[in-house]
Amino acid sequence: MGDISCSNGNAHSSMVGGYRKSCWYEEEIEDNLRWCFALNSILHTGATQYQDIQLLDTKPFGKALVIDGKLQSAEIDEFIYHESLVHPALVQHPGPKIIFIMGGGEGSTARELLRHRTVEKVVMCDIDEEVVDFCKSYLAVNKEAFSDPRLELVINDARAELERREDCYDVIVGDLADPIEGGPCYKLYTKSFYESIVKQRLNQDGIFVTQAGPAGIFSHTEVFSCIYNTLKQVFKYVVPYSAHIPSYADTWGWVMASDSPFMLSADELDLRMKQRIKGENRYLDGKTFTSASTLSKAVRKSLDSETHVYTEKSARFIYGHGTAFKHNQA
Template sequence: MRSFVIVAIMILLIPRLEDGFFDLEFLENYYAENDLNEDETSDDDNYDDDEHWLETEIDYEVKWLMGIESTECEKSSDIQNLTLLSTRRYGKALVIDGLLQSSELDEYVYHESLVHPSLLIHHEPKNVFIMGGGGGYAAREVLKHKHVEKVVICEIDKEVVNLCREHMTGIQDTFNDKRVQIVFNDAKDELLKWEEKIDIIIGDVCDPSESSPSNNLYVKSFYEHVVKPKLKGKGIFVTQAGPAGIFSHKTMFSLVYVTLKQVFAYVVAYTALVPSYGDACGWIMASDEPINIEAKQLDKMIDERIRGSLKYLDGSIIAASTVLNKPLKKSLDEETYVLTEENICFVRGHVQN
C-alpha cells in the first residue's frame, strides 16, 4: 500500500512534457533534430503492460518509470549486458547491467557537468584521461576546449564503444577525431602502466554494484596510489559520484567525498538534476591545488577556451551547483565511512524492463 501511494503521488506531481512544465529549449531542439512533434510523442496508448516501461528503483519504496517505444539492440559481452532502448520521452537510452547510463535528450546535462568545471578551473589542460566514457559523450565535451591536445578513452568493454558508434547520434566526429585515443582495458591497470603525467583524470564509470567491474575505481587505495601519482602537480581528478538527492546521496555521494578527502588537499562536491535519472546526480573534484570557483572568471574561461557554446552550463550555474542543500552539506560534514576494497558500498537503482 505504501509503495502504491508513493507512485500515485509521483504521477500526480510530475507533469507530462506536453503540459508545458518542461518548456525548455533543449526539448524543442530534440523534437526538431529528430523530426518529431508533440502529437507524435503524446501518450496515445494506455501503457499498462510492464514490457513498455523501464522501471528504476531510485530509493527505498520509490520507483521511476520511463515509457519504452522499443528495444533497439541487446548485447552481452564477457563483462556486462548492454541494452539500447528507444524511449517515449528521452530518445535512445543506454542501459548497462540494468542501470540507466544516459539518454539522448538530456545526456548533455550530465556530461557538461562532469567535464567542464575541472577543465575550466585548470590553468591549461592539454591531456585528459577518461576512465570509462565508452559512449563518447565525455570526450565530445573535452574536445570543445581549445588547449586540449590528447584525450584518452579507457573503456573496459569494447562492445560499449561499438554499440554507441553504431546506434547513438551526434558522436561520430568524436570517435574520428585525431586527438582521441581509445584503449580497451581496466582503468586501474592502464593507469598503473601509463608513463606520462596527466592534467585531468575523469571518472565516467558505472556506479558500484555486486557485478560492476568499476568497484575498485571508487576506493581510497586507488585514489591514493594510482590516480594521485599520475596527475601533474596542478592536476585535477573529477568523478561522477552517483545519486545526490536529499534521500539518495548517502549511498555513494557522501562516501566518495569523504574518501577523496583522505587523499587530496582540496575537494569540491557539486550536483545537478538529470531529468531521465529522476534524481539529482553528484560529481566531485579533487586536487592538491586550490579549486577556485568564481562565476565571472569561469565565464571568461568559457569565452576564451570553448569552441562553440555550452547548452547547460555557464559560470553562475557551475558556482551555484557547488552550493549544497542543508541535508547534503550536513552529511558531507559528518560522514566518516571511507571506501576500501573490503567495504565498498553498492548503489540502488537496478532496473527491470
C-alpha cells in the same frame, strides 16, 4: 534492475472507451520505488563479458543507454551530466592539454573534452569493447569525437592502464559506471586507487573529477558522501557538486579534487569558457556551477559528518546488482 514490459494502458482521450498497447521500461531504484517510462521501441538488447546492455528508444527521453539495469544516459538530457562532469575541472585548470578518461564508453565525455581548444590529447580507457563499438554504431551525436585524431581509444581496465603508463595527465576524469555489487567498477572508487594510482598520474596543478552517484536529499548517503570523504583523505581541495537530471529521476553528484586550490569566480569561469570552449554550453556556465556546488543544508551537514572511507573491503554500492553478481547467484 531494469525491466521492459508491455501492458494495456488507458488510451489517449481521443480514443473513447478504447485501449492501446504500450511498452514500458521500468527501473527499480529502491525496494519500494520504481521509475518507468514508455518506449517507442527496443533498439538493441544483449550481454557483454562484463555487463548487460540495452538501447531503448523512449518516448520522453529519446534514445537511452541502459547498463546492468541502470539508465546511464538519455539523448534528451545527457548534456547536463557530461557538461557537469567535464567543464568545471577543465576551466579550473590553468591549461589542460593531456586528459585521461576512465570509462566513458559512449563517447560523450570525449566529445565535451575535445571542445576545449587547449586539449591536445585525450586517452579514453574503457574495459568493455562491445559497449564502445555499440555506442560508435548507434550514437551518432558522438561520431565526430570518435574520429577526432586527438582521441586515443584504449580497451583495458583503467587501473591497469594507468599503472602501465608512465605518462602524467593534467586532468583525469572518472566517467565510470556506478559502484554496484558485481559490477566492474567499484574498485576504482577506493582510497588506495585514488592515492597510489590516480594522484601519482596527475601533473602539477592536476585535477581529478569523478561522477559520484545519486546526490539527492535521501539518496546521497548511498555513495556520494563517502566518495567525497574518501577523496578528502587523498587531496587537499575537494569540491562536491550536483545537478538534477530528469531521466535519472534524481539529483546527480560529481566530486572534483586537487592539491591546488579552486579559485575562480562565476565571472572568471564564464570568461575561460568563452575563451577555451568551442560552441555554447547548453547547461553549464559560471553561475550554474556556483549553484551546483552550493549543496543543500541537509546534504552539507551529512557530508561534513561522513566518516566512511571507501575501500575494497568496506565498499558501498547503489541499489542493484551487476552481471557478475547475478551470474554467481544463478
